[in-house]
Amino acid sequence: xxxSIFDIFKVGIGPxxxxxxxxxxxxxxxxxxxxxxxxxxxxxxVAVQLYGxxxxxxxxHCTDTAVILGLEGELPDHIDPExxxxxxxxxxxxxxIMLGGRxxxxxxxxxxLLFLKDxxxxxxxxxxxxxxxxxxxxxxxxxxxxxxxxxxxxESGKSEDVPLDAxxxxxxxxxxxxxxxxxxxxxxxxxxxxxxxxRNEREWRPDKEIDSELNxxxxxxxxxxxxxxxxxxxxxGSFKVRxxxxxxxxxxxxxxxxxxxxxxxxxxxxxxxxxxxNASGGRVVTAPTNGAxxxxxxxxxxxxxxxxGSDLAGVHRFLLTxxxxxxxxxxxxxxxxxxxxxxxxxxxxCSMAAAGLAAARGGSPEQVENAAEIxxxxxxxxxxxxxxxxxxxxxIERNAMGAVKAINAANLARRGDGIHSVSLDQVIATMRQxxxxxxxxxxxxxxxxxxxxxxxx
Numbered sequence: 530x531x532x533s534i535f536d537i538f539k540v541g542i543g544p545x546x547x548x549x550x551x552x553x554x555x556x557x558x559x560x561x562x563x564x565x566x567x568x569x570x571x572x573x574x575v576a577v578q579l580y581g582x583x584x585x586x587x588x589x590h591c592t593d594t595a596v597i598l599g600l601e602g603e604l605p606d607h608i609d610p611e612x613x614x615x616x617x618x619x620x621x622x623x624x625x626i627m628l629g630g631r632x633x634x635x636x637x638x639x640x641x642l643l644f645l646k647d648x649x650x651x652x653x654x655x656x657x658x659x660x661x662x663x664x665x666x667x668x669x670x671x672x673x674x675x676x677x678x679x680x681x682x683x684e685s686g687k688s689e690d691v692p693l694d695a696x697x698x699x700x701x702x703x704x705x706x707x708x709x710x711x712x713x714x715x716x717x718x719x720x721x722x723x724x725x726x727x728r729n730e731r732e733w734r735p736d737k738e739i740d741s742e743l744n745x746x747x748x749x750x751x752x753x754x755x756x757x758x759x760x761x762x763x764x765x766g767s768f769k770v771r772x773x774x775x776x777x778x779x780x781x782x783x784x785x786x787x788x789x790x791x792x793x794x795x796x797x798x799x800x801x802x803x804x805x806x807n808a809s810g811g812r813v814v815t816a817p818t819n820g821a822x823x824x825x826x827x828x829x830x831x832x833x834x835x836x837x838g839s840d841l842a843g844v845h846r847f848l849l850t851x852x853x854x855x856x857x858x859x860x861x862x863x864x865x866x867x868x869x870x871x872x873x874x875x876x877x878x879c880s881m882a883a884a885g886l887a888a889a890r891g892g893s894p895e896q897v898e899n900a901a902e903i904x905x906x907x908x909x910x911x912x913x914x915x916x917x918x919x920x921x922x923x924x925i926e927r928n929a930m931g932a933v934k935a936i937n938a939a940n941l942a943r944r945g946d947g948i949h950s951v952s953l954d955q956v957i958a959t960m961r962q963x964x965x966x967x968x969x970x971x972x973x974x975x976x977x978x979x980x981x982x983x984x985x986x
Contacts, residue, residue: 531699532859533733534726534852538746539680539815541605542613543807544920546819547655547865547973548583548590549605551676556599558682559659559672560629566670572634573664575600575626576641581654582867583676584644585974589766589918591810593642596657602630605680610810652685653677654867654972678865678873679817701729708857708898708953715894722884722894723849730849743845749814750803750826756811757802764808766919774802792835793933800827800929808921817855817864820871820913820920821878823928825851828882828935832889843889851885854901857953862961866913866973869964871924875931876908876960880953882935887942895947902953903938909956909963912971914978923979 541550556577563569577596579587587593597620598608620626626636650656653675660671673685703718703725705711714725730739758778763769777798781791803823807813816825829847833839858864858877866874883904887897908931916922970977 531701531732532856533730534849534856535742535746536681537679537815537817537852537855537859538848539606540746540749540812541680541815541819542608542610543810543813543819543822545590545592546680546815546817547676547678547867548587548592549595550680550815550819551655551678551682552579552583552592552657552674553595553599553603553605553608554680555657555674555676555682556596556659557602557604558674558684559661559670560600560602562672563661563670564629568661568669569629569632571663571669572628572632572661574635574641574662574666575628576643576660576662578643578645578658580645580656580658581649582973583655583657584646584648585976586915586918587644589915589975590920593638596642596659597626597636597638600629600636600659601627610812613810650675650685653683653865654969654974655865678863678868679815679859681859699732701732703729706860708901708957711853711857712894712898721846721888722853722897723846723888726849726853740845743848744841746814746848747829747841747844749812750816750829753806753811753813753822754799754802754826754830757806758798760805760809764805764921765810766917766921768917768919768921770808770921770925772805774798774805777801792831793936795834796827796831796932796936797929799830800824800932801925803827804920804925804928808919808925816851817859817877817881818866818874820866820924821874821928821931823925824875824878824931824935825882825885827928827932828886831932831936832886836890839889847885847889850888850897851881854881854884854953858957858960861954861957863964868972869960870911870967870972871913871927872905872908872911872960873964874913875927876905876911878928879908879931879935879938880904882932883938883942886936886939890939890943892939892943893947896942896945898953899945899947899949900939900942902949902951902956903941904935905953905956905960906951907934907938909960910967912967912978913973914971914980915973915975916980916983918975918980922983
């Protein structure tokens, strides 16, 4: 299976890659299936059932909104976040959706979009079933999908190792399935890690397009930070969490650059800005998920703002290397909070960012691999327990903590010679084992941890 780093870094909307972006893409894929089978014109009604984690935290993660707009043909990287509420109001008022954006069909949200909180589908906790019916309510097409993290989707009955997004017939010139294999490639060919990744990416697109995509991702991250620093007030949801990035930035600007920990404070601000945007349904980059979207942009802003000699070429080295580490976690474990807890989201983002920063600053392949390992080792066991089912508490602050930890991991690795006792492969295997052992109520269900000990006012 071929996974591009641009499958790991995807532009989309908040608040969740697995609960918002994945279901939206599944619903859009279902409508395309109707077209492919020439059934579109016969559809009279569409029904959706959500299971497991999608049902338990779907309201707070806007899964219902995502599915409805996906059925109308929208995709996360194209939808206008500013028009979402207006369109939802129209759909609810009229009791119908424009299937694929072309044909009106009946849709009663209360009856046709069900949150089955006490049911699971075998395969994954993030599951949904979509059914299209004709005017006699006979089934025309039914499909089950799993949203497996980072916006990736898998259709039931297909191999779980081959997401719908993946390329099955890519022959990489430098194939690797583990951190050790990646290190061996670097040593054998005397190439840095980012160059190995670039040469594999050429199987999809030439260098000019690779650089264009890297610039697009970096621009989207910068724009997200900038929007987050302009916005004030409170976030959606019953907790009325106050936005802090903008006032914190003003305070830092007024204080000047003299404080010893000023750089780390700015890292906090940049991470908060991204995840406050995510929590409000704004446009973010999955890195590798929406819930962990603030870590990599914050560390990249640190690199560009505080590291002497930083430049766009360093940003490219960062993203190529971080993407390779993300692919390893995706292949060998999971980047789904519903499977791994938050170690699979913020933990993976921290590991990716540590590796990226080490590479951007000229670290050896061994130092880069060590940075990635350190970044995860100290996030093992991190639970996913969103209060109120919202991607806010503890998610927003957790991104700031993950970003600071990534910078420290990169620094520790760069001060060493790359020789260390625990390998990246071992820590990925440990993360997977820990996630499998973790109780379900600590994995994005809002049934344990902070979610049950913080009362909703």
